[in-house]
Amino acid sequence: MTKRILLAAVAALALPCSALAQTHDVAALRDAALQDDLAWEITEGLTTEIGARLAATEDEARARKWAIAKLTALGFQNVRSEPFRMPVWVRGEEKAEVLGQHAQKLSLAALGNSGSTGAKGIEAEVVYFASFADLQAAPAGTLKGKIAFIDHRMTVTQDGSSYGVFGAARRTGPSIAASKGAVATLIRSIGTDYHRNPHTGGTNWAQGVKPIPAAALALPDAEQLERLLKRGPVRLKLDITPQFKGQGESGNVIAEVPGSDPAAGIVLVACHLDSWDLATGAIDDASGCGIVAAAAKRIMDAGQPRRTIRVLWAGAEEPGVWGGKAYFEAHKNERHVLASESDFGADRIWKFDATLPESGKPVVDRLAAALAPLGVGRGRDPATGGADVAAVISAGASGIDLAQSGLRYFDYHHTPDDTLDKVDPAQLRQNVAVWTTMLAITANAPEQIGPAR
Template identity: 50%
Template sequence: MPFTQLPFKKTVSTVTLAFVLSGSPFNAVSFAQSADAPTADVSSANNASVSETVQGLIDSAMAGSYGYDITRDLTTEIGARMAGTEAEARAREWTVEKFKEIGLQNVRIEPFTVPGWERGVETAEVVSPFPQTLFITALGGSVATPEEGITADVVYFPTFEDLESAPEGGLDGKIVFISGRMEKAPDGAGYGPANRKRRSGATEAGKRGAAAVVIRSVGTDSHRFPHTGQMRYAPDVEPIPIGALSGPDADQLERMLKNQEEVELKLVLTPKSVGDLPSGNVIGEIVGTERPDEIVLISGHLDSWDLGTGAIDDGAGIGISAGAAQVILEAGLKPKRTIRVVAFGAEEIGLKGGFAYVEAHKDELANHVLATESDFGAGLVYEVQSGVTEGEGVLKAMASAMSIPFAEGKTTNGGPDIGPMANEGVPTMRFQQDGTDYFDLHHTPDDTFDKIDPKEMAQNVAAFATMAWMASEAETDFRADK
């Protein structure tokens, strides 16, 4: 798999680009055409100019540090940006100024409100038989223990499915411990199955009378950093506190429980809900010259969890999408369609920004030509995924022009915040990044800027800039009903 090499090293074929910009059906011959082969059928000066333009975008992005610099400044000058906090508000104002600085037009904040939640004291300690401290963090949205904490025997469930299949009742007053390891994968495929315990562990344990829940962190590292993240309560189940143990501490507790009939744990978690708080999406545009009402949307999400500085999740996405727009602007290009850059707010607590965007733009969603989000760190892009119903050949030609494999038979909703608009019929695509190590850092204090490789981020910026410009120029629609 092409994780260890940077693509974009070949010259872009004018034949391939002719197919992209004309909207012609995909033809495999376009990919067989090398840069040095005859191009009599589409050899106009215009096609050569298009090829030079795309190669220029790629070269500029790869030689520069656009996304890297933006992410560095965001994570340094603002730091953590939890949804609804004063820090997220400062991040919005920072993004407005950054968007204006790089030359975007129609820069604005579209506000909405979110339920506020604040972290408090969070401690866990084994009381008996082997007294010691464990590293834990509350999950987003959790209710609190009593101020003095909860001390109770631990009941162990190796997986979430084991808890789910247990009879209701029988756990009165106990602290449930759900383990279950997440498997590493370049596409993060292990996240969904592992995340069930984080999302629904408190509900399932609450149904059975438990007093509290601790889970093995949803992550793939062996560091003593617990992973936070949002959880949910079912409306018909009494809410109970829930926290995540670091991987090594989950291992420690497992060893104790395998060798002892009873392990007593004291848990103190004192988060609190603080009512509705302001959030918002930040938007800037390169306004189209011929079809300004038609929109190509590129994005990341501005908020982060509070434990790290939100570099891979998702300062990188802000840097990649804004950096791509900056490359296009500095090249002096004037796209036919509008390229819209969105920094979504409050993604971490339930895609609040994505849903707010759909509500605010419901009357113009039909004019959204293509949408995508970068929200998986800054690792190398290794394939292009499609979520369109028409014009997939254009995406294949784009992928070829960028020397990135097209993922046959895979579909995408474009990214977390793009999901709500994809549900409304907006065509999507996504650049799949190598996320093998992403969940070592995700939602932990270790999510910091030093984890980002500048060359890998430059490759992402090159991909986004090339795709956004080519989609803005393509004479095609990506919807089945157009």
């Protein structure tokens, strides 16, 4: 406690404007946020009352209505939905069966944007690739009529950086396999758990490549297939029947805490409202929406901030950041000074990264001091934002990334297991405290905090 009080005192002394310190007492707001129950209420409500919220479906539309009602009831200003159009993809049946003497079923899930086997399914032999690089190295045409199986093995990392590396098998593996003649692609799930819950996620087709069926095997099933392949050739029957359903409507939900100084710019805080269809999307990303809204409300309730805080609950992030792109197109000419997103679950924030202009250095120092008592260290990575604010940051806004622990995130990410019980209320409250602290400091800073370049 001594250390905490000391740090709070240091932070208060460092504030050049004592009037702001009185309106938004950073340490008091931070400590009060450790008792927050709003983030839980939002996470519980959205996941229970709406459930899964696949982009551009009726479920996601219900989620937008729910979001507008909720954010309005909480007292935010300018609450609205900003609709946009996008292609709609929906899951169908998905079955895989080993044929022949070792006949058995395997558990898998189609990747977003997967093609279809057709109702009759397909039968073909499996070709094994131990890694994404091995698939890349396969000569053109060698996969003709075959099912490519990419057994790329993700590892656990606290900062989630392994997702960038190993995720390539999902993001572009199927397109590469298709270009080499494959009739379908299976990947070992981009995940770190041993449950029969495959990890879905979007895949992308290169220009001119016709989508083929593409699905992820649960880890136990990927290893089963690997063992079977060691015994000899394996033929599979695949029935994977998702559909592209033309254009549909999604939308971003926006709410604001208007600032006292419009010239000081906007602090944008984001999450995404949609989820994959396999689960209720508790950690991806209902909890993120709970965290940013709860933090913004705490600032609002403590008095008007200098800068406008804009809360963005983006639509359709999962199938390709459609909401983030639509937001940027609609708002790119506004003065965003800072952007940040919570889209990595609800586990404890362990570090922060900040990319601010030189004038913002004292702000970052105050933030570091105020976050230390919450167990948050100062990182040295560039802040690039979550997917929905990345364009805003690329265009010049400063960024602050509040990095959650990823040690168990990829056990649940994009699986049927992303449900409310995976959210730890104590860690969720720590998130709200960190975000409240960040907003109390940045939305009120008298310094210029952005754009960063």
